[in-house]
Each structure stands twice: as C-alpha cells, then as structure tokens.
Amino acid sequence: MQPIIQLTNIAKAYQIGTEVIHALRSVSLEIYKNEYVALMGPSGSGKSTLMNVLGGLDSPSSGSYVLNGTSVAQMLDNKLAEVRNKEIGFVFQSFNLLPRSTALDNIMLPLIYAGIGKADRLIRGKEVLEQVGLGDRLTHKPNELSGGQRQRVAIARALVNHPAIILADEPTGNLDSKTSIEIMGLFEEIHRKGNTIILVTHEEDIAKYAHRIIRLKDGIVERDYKNENITTVGTAAIH
Helix, strand or coil: CCCCCEEEEEEEEECCCEEEEEEEEEEEECCCCCEEEEECCCCCEEEHHHHHHHHHCCCEEEEEEEEEEEECCCCHHHHHHHHHHEEEEEEEEECCCCCCCHHHHHHHHHHHCCCCCCHHHHHHHHHHHHCCHHHHHHCCCCHHHCHHHHHHHHHHHHHHHCCEEEECCCCCCCCCHHHHHHHHHHHHHHHCCCCCEEEEEEHHHHHHHCCCCEEECCCEECCCCCCCCCCCCCCCCCC
C-alpha cells in the first residue's frame, strides 16, 4: 500500500542574523491512510516546523515530500494552496474562526476557495455542523459559543472539503479537561470513519489517544512506535 504521506530526508534551516537554526535534520517518515498519529516533542524539538511542512504551510530546505502521490516539497504557492485545501483539514489550538461570521459561514469558507456553488455550500455546511453535534448553532457567532463548541466548529470546517488528512495542532490546548475528552472523542469517531489524523501535542495524556506516536528531539525522529495502551472515550461524540 502506498503511503498517503512520504517524507524523505526532510531538513529545514532558518537564518537568524549570522546564526543558522536547524529546525529539522533529515526526517524520513511514512504515514498511511487511516493512521492516527501523534507528533510529540518538547519546545524546540521541531514538531511545529514538521507540522508546517506536512500542512504545506512551509517548504523544506531540502528533501522530498510526497502527499497522496503528488510531490509537494518545491511546489509553487498557488498550486500548494490548491493541494492543501483539497487534501488537508486544519484544526488549531486557537480555533482561528472569523469573529464576525456565523458558525455556518466559518465552515463554508474552504468551500468558497474550492469554487463550490452557494446551494451546495449550504447543504454541506449544515451537514458537517450536524455531524459535530452543532446543528442548532448555525447562526451563532464565535463569541456566542463555548470553547468546546468553537473547536467543534473548527473541526467541522476541517472536515467540510472531505480531506484525506486532518492535521490538528494542540487542539485541546485552550480547553478544560472535560471538554478536551469530548473533543478527543470526536477525533476518535472521525478516525473511525476513515480519516488519517495527525495530532501535534506536548501532552502525554492527549497523545495516548493516537495509535502511533512519533517523538522528535533536536530536529530528528527520536522514537516512532505503536501505542500499545490507546486511550478511548468509548462514547459516540459524532453522529
């Protein structure tokens, strides 16, 4: 089976004044369809840089990145944005919702970029809001929603284009422990429905929901192993 993500000798260096910072040093990884992976590491380990490379938000200094059979490492920005919008759904710690837009309008934004007509956008937007349990919050703006509800809107937005991969960066970082468990239950169900999930976290208890854990240190993969003690929420959080 072909990997959905294939990184070969990925390196990323930044020039800061006269100093060169090596954020990633020769990272090689394969991630397969429907894997549930946690990327872990302390501050400065390279996990955020790796997430940016995986998400097409940053280009590596060297190495090869093949996403779903397409080489993206040196792709031009407009083509990269197109591939990113189609293949990857992003979930961020800070939700990244437009404050003056309704939940439905926030969710439909990627569909506008994808050139989907208004009628189809409305159908799909309502569908994913129902999917994350917020069918009654279509017209609510972010300041009218709890933190957990805002993250559900962000997850619905990530799902709206039927992406192969969900890339979640510290998705429970701004949530209390009870709400965090609910959100991890949501990711559990999304994974069960067939999505590949890559979760970036520094929290051990959150990483334990993943089936595979990749630990980074000083820009290299220190460990890559199967999680033998997977935490599950055990209740359906997505309909």
